[in-house]
Amino acid sequence: MDFEKARFNMVENQIRANRVTDPAVLTALERVPRELFVPKALRGIAYVDEDIALDDDRYLMEPLVVARLIQAAAVQSTDIVLDVGCATGYSSAVLAHIASTVVALESDQDLVIRASRTLTDLSLDNAVVVGGPLIEGYPQQAPYDVIMLNGAVPSVPEALRAQLADGGRLVAVLGDGGWSSKLTVIERHGNAFGQRILFDAATPALPGFIQEPQFVF
Numbered sequence: 001m002d003f004e005k006a007r008f009n010m011v012e013n014q015i016r017a018n019r020v021t022d023p024a025v026l027t028a029l030e031r032v033p034r035e036l037f038v039p040k041a042l043r044g045i046a047y048v049d050e051d052i053a054l055d056d057d058r059y060l061m062e063p064l065v066v067a068r069l070i071q072a073a074a075v076q077s078t079d080i081v082l083d084v085g086c087a088t089g090y091s092s093a094v095l096a097h098i099a100s101t102v103v104a105l106e107s108d109q110d111l112v113i114r115a116s117r118t119l120t121d122l123s124l125d126n127a128v129v130v131g132g133p134l135i136e137g138y139p140q141q142a143p144y145d146v147i148m149l150n151g152a153v154p155s156v157p158e159a160l161r162a163q164l165a166d167g168g169r170l171v172a173v174l175g176d177g178g179w180s181s182k183l184t185v186i187e188r189h190g191n192a193f194g195q196r197i198l199f200d201a202a203t204p205a206l207p208g209f210i211q212e213p214q215f216v217f
Contacts, residue, residue, distance in 0.1 A: 003035050006047040010034075010063055014049045020067045024075070028097035029067060036118055037090035051204055056108065058087055059204040061150055065173070065183070066091050069148055072185050072198055073171045075099050079145035082163065085134050085206045089115030091150055092127050099146070102127040105138050107208060134208045137163045144168060151206025152177035156186060164188040177205040 011029050020026065035046040038060060042052055051059040070091075075081065079099045083092045086104035088111060095102045096119070104119075104127055106112045116129040130138055136159050137147070143165035149156075149172035156172060164170055168188045175181025183201040187194045 001044055003033060003043075003046070007034065010047040010049075014064055015067045018064055018068075020064070020071050022071045022074075024077075024098045025067055025071050025094075028070075028094045029063065031097055032090065032093045033122075034063065034090055036122070037088040037093070054087055055110070057204075057207065058108065058111070059151070060087055060090055061203055065201055065203050066094065066150075068183060068198075068201070069171045069173075070094060070098070072183065073146045073148060073169045075146055080141070080143075080165075081146040081148065082138055082141070082144040083148050083150065084137065084160070085150035086115055086129065087111055087150060089119050089127075089129065091148065092129070093119060093122060093124055095148070096124040096127040100126065103138055103141050103144070104129040105134060106131060107134050134206060135159065139163055146171070149173070149206060152181050152203050153206050153209040155209075157209070161186065161188070161193060166190060173201045173203050178202055 035043040038046045038052050049062050051062050075098045080101045081095050081099045083104045086092045086106050092102050092104035112129050112131045119127050135157050142163035145165050145168050147170040152173040152175050170186040173181050174184045179202045182197045183199055185196045
């Protein structure tokens, strides 16, 4: 398969055609070989516009959602980014072509090893993969200019909001993963947080963010 041509077609027909106009995002997508971040048996569909199943109910988000999340975050070349739930590291690789530093957080140790190896093979030295619970973020390197969540979550926990720098942006799909879920930008200004809903986005749920049932008295 001609992966280079497939990648070009993805950017031109899926991404650019769907209101992703940031030149930095488009260039990064053109440079990252997505086929290296999917299971070998599925490399033939690496560039289709859909989520790709990994192991243990984890998914690689569809390219368009990744692109629109990154564009919504307005990532700058000086930014430090926390990529939550990086899975095999595709979003981290794209971000590494734009931002100064990327901290890729993953809770699955097998995925930590795989993502680290692939990012190293691509000589993306400004991205590091760390292990830990996704819901807790990675406070050791906080604050972050951008935090990105790779999957739908019911809400953003306070622990992640607290790791945003003043003026920082957090991008996530809020909801249960269905079409009623919303791609949302949360911005920090001092101790206040503003929230903007951009559009509907169906994407699989990110494990570890399920809210516990609450009793009502």
